[in-house]
Amino acid sequence: ANGDQTKEPACFSSVIPGWFSEMSPMWPGEAHSLKVEKILFQGKSDYQDVIVFQSASYGKVLVLDGVIQLTERDECAYQEMITHLPLCSIPNPKKVLVIGGGDGGVLREVARHASVEHIDMCEIDKMVVDVSKQFFPNVAIGYEDPRVNLVIGDGVAFLKNAAEGSYDAVIVDSSDPIGPAKELFEKPFFQSVARALRPGGVVCTQAESLWLHMDIIEDIVSNCREIFKGSVNYAWTSVPTYPSGVIGFMLCSTEGPDVDFKHPVNPIDESSSKSNGPLKFYNAEIHSAAFCLPSFAKKVIESK
Ligand code: SAM
Numbered sequence: 001a002n003g004d005q006t007k008e009p010a011c012f013s014s015v016i017p018g019w020f021s022e023m024s025p026m027w028p029g030e031a032h033s034l035k036v037e038k039i040l041f042q043g044k045s046d047y048q049d050v051i052v053f054q055s056a057s058y059g060k061v062l063v064l065d066g067v068i069q070l071t072e073r074d075e076c077a078y079q080e081m082i083t084h085l086p087l088c089s090i091p092n093p094k095k096v097l098v099i100g101g102g103d104g105g106v107l108r109e110v111a112r113h114a115s116v117e118h119i120d121m122c123e124i125d126k127m128v129v130d131v132s133k134q135f136f137p138n139v140a141i142g143y144e145d146p147r148v149n150l151v152i153g154d155g156v157a158f159l160k161n162a163a164e165g166s167y168d169a170v171i172v173d174s175s176d177p178i179g180p181a182k183e184l185f186e187k188p189f190f191q192s193v194a195r196a197l198r199p200g201g202v203v204c205t206q207a208e209s210l211w212l213h214m215d216i217i218e219d220i221v222s223n224c225r226e227i228f229k230g231s232v233n234y235a236w237t238s239v240p241t242y243p244s245g246v247i248g249f250m251l252c253s254t255e256g257p258d259v260d261f262k263h264p265v266n267p268i269d270e271s272s273s274k275s276n277g278p279l280k281f282y283n284a285e286i287h288s289a290a291f292c293l294p295s296f297a298k299k300v301i302e303s304k
Helices: 075-087 105-110 126-135 137-144 155-161 187-196 214-227 270-276 284-289 295-303
Strands: 019-022 032-044 049-055 060-064 067-071 095-100 118-123 148-152 167-173 197-206 232-238 246-253
Touching: 019 060, 032 067, 032 126, 049 126, 060 126, 067 075, 075 105, 075 167, 075 197, 075 232, 075 246, 075 284, 095 105, 095 155, 105 118, 105 137, 105 167, 118 126, 118 155, 126 137, 126 148, 137 148, 155 187, 167 187, 187 197, 187 214, 214 232, 214 246, 214 295
Parallel strands: 095 118, 095 167, 118 148, 167 197
Antiparallel strands: 019 032, 032 049, 049 060, 060 067, 197 246, 232 246
16 A cells, blocks of 8 residues: 655644644544654545554554544454454354454454354455555454455445345444445445344444434434344443544344343353454453443433
């Protein structure tokens, strides 16, 4: 991937030279800043601006369109939770689809499940895949698993063409609903996910912050309650470098065998995790705890 090493993009704060400040209309009036040691890559793909920098305290950082996607220090929280909340909630997941997830971290986590036989991944931006392999080898290690089939394309189109009832689990590891991921938060996409899942199949999507985006979450929950006739749940976890320091997940199942997301039935087989190192964040207790919500969010989510 060839980057433009000449000029600093706008998100590198001129207010405090040498710092990256994450400003976005999605979180007006606030910005999380990280001290920059070195800019390692700057590029512009057909879909988004791509930056990698070495931070002073969180390792290397991947930024898409000015928004922090992952840091070496805290990516484990997000990748492990978005993957194991769904996959540990059903017995023997075999066929898994990942939408987005270009850094490869979700693939690394799915690969821990010995029952999984096939993993399709549809990522729209090849530059993200290439940059992750170059700068985040411990995250992109997921691509080395022989069960992975990578498709470079739009997740919306991929799901439209997916065979009905063909997946046990779909994980939507998307960026935010501005830019290429916008349609991944809309009703038609959720309908295509439900169609591609088997009865009692599960989906887990990146579902923003309950501190910042209750309006977005409200819409997602309403759509999911209409579409997924099994169960619909919102979970959340701590990721220090995400806006407001938390990120949420929608966990839904299609009509069929009951799925009780709050009580994992399928513990991760420790022996299957040797090649990717031990789990750093996920465990059965934090799985159940992830569904405990603050009252202001509980009220909105349970009223939909
Ligand atoms: N996994 C990361 C983390 O640890 O926080 C965050 C998300 S990942 C980088 C988001 C990915 O979604 C990006 O690689 C982006 O290119 C991809 N993406 C956005 N819109 C998409 C679409 N419509 N179809 C497929 N992939 C998409």
